[in-house]
């Protein structure tokens with residue numbers, strides 16, 4: 001893959017601080033179109049901050065960030081389906097009402113697709129959010145985000161709180177789903193072992209910057225698994 005040809009995301013020496021805390025430091029990375037790329041790294045590495053900037057929810061202090069051929073920002077954010085870290089849904093909604101809400105207000109929301117995802121994630125239309133477990137709500141948030149026809153999906157810790165067996169099933173469903181669609185997908189996760197078969201690329205971050213990035217197949221061939229790479233870098 002020629003990763004420099006028309007990438008979905010290109011970050012060039014990004015910086016972002018919150019007060020005195022520099023969350024992202026001279027971060028450069030490339031995400032090829034139609035790839036499923038993992039963003040991996042320890043707590044506080046700057047992964048969420050990077051994703052927030054891609055989704056147009058935070059602006060870099062300096063550096064250049066190009067998303068789908070344009071400078072990251074508001075007009076780009078409509079083409080990005082973004083699932084923030086620790087996302088919650090309205091407690092009084094049922095699954096069905098959440099889908100209705102998305103259909104009314106979100107560009108490219110595919111109701112039929114949402115129904116299929118609810119089915120495969122074990123969510124009934126009548127379930128109320130206030131009565132859901134953490135993992136059920138996480139599945140709902142993921143399904144609602146995946147049901148959007150956006151060219152770029154940015155999922156910040158979408159598997160957090162979902163049990164291991166369900167996670168493996170969801171990963172299987174995602175592999176099928178992404179195989180059919182021509183989306184670019186960026187996913188941050190701490191659950192590397194169960195999810196690594198999803199990824200064809202990985203970006204490893206630490207202390208606000210990229211410490212390693214490359215094709216998953218090559219990294220696996222050289223070092224066994226993405227989990228092994230993670231251990232070598234941060235263990």
Ligand SMILES: Nc1ncnc2c1ncn2[C@@H]1O[C@H](COP(=O)(O)OP(=O)(O)OP(=O)(O)O)[C@@H](O)[C@H]1O
Nearest residue numbers: 018021022023041042043044045046047048049050
């Ligand atoms: N709104 C904020 N205000 C102040 N500091 C922040 C804010 N958001 C993030 N930070 C700081 O920036 C750094 C990077 O945080 P970020 O959430 O991007 O890391 P992360 O890699 O996503 O971490 P985790 O894996 O724990 O979710 C951390 O030191 C964090 O404390």
